[in-house]
Amino acid sequence: MDNENRIIITVLGKDKVGIIAGVTAVLAEANANILDISQTVLQEFLTMILVVDLSECKIEFDELCERLNEAGKKIGVQINAQHESVFKYMHRI
Amino acid sequence: MPITIHPDEILETIRMVELENLDIRTITMGISLRDCADSDGKKIADKVYDKITTKARRLVSVGEEIQRELGLPIINKRISVTPVSLIGGLKSEEDFYQVAKSLDKAAKEVGVDFLGGFSALVHKGITPEEENLMAVIPGALADTERVCSSVNVASTKAGINMDAVLTMGKAIKEAARLTQDQDSIACAKLVVFCNVPEDNPFMAGAFHGVGEPDTVINIGVSGPGVVLNAVKKHPDVDFGTLAEIVKKTAFKITRMGELVGRVASRKLNVPFGIVDLSLAPTPAAGDSVAEILEAFGLERCGTHGTTAALALLNDAVKKGGSMASSYVGGLSGAFIPVSEDAGMIRAVEEGALTIEKLEAMTCVCSVGLDMIAVPGDTPEETIAAIIADEMAIGMINNKTTAVRIIPAWGKKAGDHVYFGGLLGSAPVMDLNKYGSKKFVSRGGRIPAPIQALTN
Numbered sequence: 125m126d127n128e129n130r131i132i133i134t135v136l137g138k139d140k141v142g143i144i145a146g147v148t149a150v151l152a153e154a155n156a157n158i159l160d161i162s163q164t165v166l167q168e169f170l171t172m173i174l175v176v177d178l179s180e181c182k183i184e185f186d187e188l189c190e191r192l193n194e195a196g197k198k199i200g201v202q203i204n205a206q207h208e209s210v211f212k213y214m215h216r217i
Numbered sequence: 218m219p220i221t222i223h224p225d226e227i228l229e230t231i232r233m234v235e236l237e238n239l240d241i242r243t244i245t246m247g248i249s250l251r252d253c254a255d256s257d258g259k260k261i262a263d264k265v266y267d268k269i270t271t272k273a274r275r276l277v278s279v280g281e282e283i284q285r286e287l288g289l290p291i292i293n294k295r296i297s298v299t300p301v302s303l304i305g306g307l308k309s310e311e312d313f314y315q316v317a318k319s320l321d322k323a324a325k326e327v328g329v330d331f332l333g334g335f336s337a338l339v340h341k342g343i344t345p346e347e348e349n350l351m352a353v354i355p356g357a358l359a360d361t362e363r364v365c366s367s368v369n370v371a372s373t374k375a376g377i378n379m380d381a382v383l384t385m386g387k388a389i390k391e392a393a394r395l396t397q398d399q400d401s402i403a404c405a406k407l408v409v410f411c412n413v414p415e416d417n418p419f420m421a422g423a424f425h426g427v428g429e430p431d432t433v434i435n436i437g438v439s440g441p442g443v444v445l446n447a448v449k450k451h452p453d454v455d456f457g458t459l460a461e462i463v464k465k466t467a468f469k470i471t472r473m474g475e476l477v478g479r480v481a482s483r484k485l486n487v488p489f490g491i492v493d494l495s496l497a498p499t500p501a502a503g504d505s506v507a508e509i510l511e512a513f514g515l516e517r518c519g520t521h522g523t524t525a526a527l528a529l530l531n532d533a534v535k536k537g538g539s540m541a542s543s544y545v546g547g548l549s550g551a552f553i554p555v556s557e558d559a560g561m562i563r564a565v566e567e568g569a570l571t572i573e574k575l576e577a578m579t580c581v582c583s584v585g586l587d588m589i590a591v592p593g594d595t596p597e598e599t600i601a602a603i604i605a606d607e608m609a610i611g612m613i614n615n616k617t618t619a620v621r622i623i624p625a626w627g628k629k630a631g632d633h634v635y636f637g638g639l640l641g642s643a644p645v646m647d648l649n650k651y652g653s654k655k656f657v658s659r660g661g662r663i664p665a666p667i668q669a670l671t672n
Contacts, residue, residue, distance in 0.1 A: 132222070132227060134227060134228070134231055136231075162224055164224070171224065171228065173224050173227055185285075185286060186285055189285065204231060204288055205288070206286070206287055206288035206289075207286050207287055207288075208222075209287070209476060209480075210230060210287050210288065210289065210473070210476065211222040211226060211227055211230055212221075212222065213472045213473065213475065213476040214226075214230050214469045214472045214473060215222055215223075215226040215229075215230075215469075216221075216222070
């Protein structure tokens with residue numbers, strides 16, 4: 125049930141131009157493959173969820189998190205990256 | 218590939234961590250010290266240090282690695298060891314004292330905040346070695362920073378060893394005196410048990426039982442804040458629905474413990490023991506068991522109805538949690554430590570919660586009278602009598618109970634003690650002014666209870 129290489133990235137913050145571009149640029153540079161993106165905007169508040177495959181990723185997970193955090197600070201949004209297993213364990217039996 | 222988890226579910230998890238204090242309270246590594254036996258008591262301290270620092274070398278770094286990968290805070294990494302009284306070859310008080318110092322040094326070396334297991338099991342009788350260990354507990358706790366001690370003085374099968382109860386009453390008073398400059402903090406590291414579990418990951422009562430493997434990983438989760446928020450969202454539901462909400466939430470919390478346990482076990486190459494289902498509060502705002510009971514509809518924790526509310530909460534947590542984990546163990550219930558729970562502290566300060574009500578509450582939850590500050594001039598016989606009451610509840614009800622009580626040196630009812638960190642602060646509670654000296658000084662054992670005819 126666990127795919128070790130899949131992570132879920134969540135982006136939370138006020139909607140503005142360039143959020144997707146900023147986040148995906150980091151992933152593209154690291155050669156991390158985006159499997160799915162969903163986003164909703166509720167009263168200017170953006171929630172974006174990405175499912176990402178790291179099997180071909182060129183950098184370690186820790187470093188990817190750091191780069192995403194930096195990008196998040198630059199754009200002005202909060203970015204979390206977690207292994208998919210957290211959500212599977214909590215919400216699926 | 219589609220998103221298999223709904224965005225709402227993902228956001229729920231993130232909210233639990235970011236806003237509701239969901240965390241893994243502790244990854245506790247159990248380490249057997251039985252192979253540290255030696256005919257030379259002095260060599261044992263070195264063997265103990267070597268074994269712990271070898272086995273737990275990677276514990277803290279792996280804990281931090283898991284925290285980063287899963288995005289789940291892991292607050293404490295801890296160690297429990299074989300009850301020190303069972304290490305063959307330790308005889309004199311000096312032998313035991315040196316092992317305590319060695320345990321403290323090992324804990325500092327591997328970077329864990331607490332190490333439990335300076336312990337003895339004396340529910341039926343006390344060996345000369347155990348007597349020596351119990352004699353050095355106050356000094357050992359005063360002179361070490363991270364060592365925790367526990368003594369099991371009663372069990373349902375053996376009864377209550379009242380000699381040990383009185384000895385512990387004296388030890389607690391002495392520990393308070395020795396650390397009077399720090400609000401008697403040594404007492405916060407000392408627990409007296411009835412029916413002690415052998416795989417408890419929570420301090421200060423953790424030790425590595427005799428039926429355990431060489432090393433093991435046990436997990437303690439936290440999450441009163443998550444339950445509190447779930448309950449608050451449904452202010453008017455009936456009891457069946459309320460229990461259902463708590464069960465579902467407890468399931469989700471416990472799953473995180475199960476996941477962390479499996480990952481830690483794999484990364485450390487150490488067998489996964491158990492997840493402890495306890496709802497463990499912290500002094501942080503909203504992370505309070507007392508506030509859950511108040512959200513159930515009680516004006517203040519401690520008022521009439523509190524025991525019933527706690528019974529519902531505790532049972533629902535167990536039902537939800539037990540399905541979430543393959544192996545459940547430890548204490549597994551709701552903790553009601555006074556100093557570590559902002560709602561409990563408030564209830565005491567406002568006169569809603571007394572020690573008598575706390576004692577009643579311990580009949581329906583784990584673990585007992587926990588982190589309770591009482592006046593510094595409380596006689597040792599009264600401390601022993603408080604322990605005896607709590608042990609009787611555990612013995613008769615076939616459950617674990619414990620006492621972690623702090624006779625705050627030089628303080629009286631209404632004053633405060635401050636420990637800082639997870640240990641929090643506590644108002645000094647008033648006790649019954651009448652004595653129990655004659656009763657607790659009789660000596661011997663209260664016989665084990667009959668286990669049939671339970672009506």
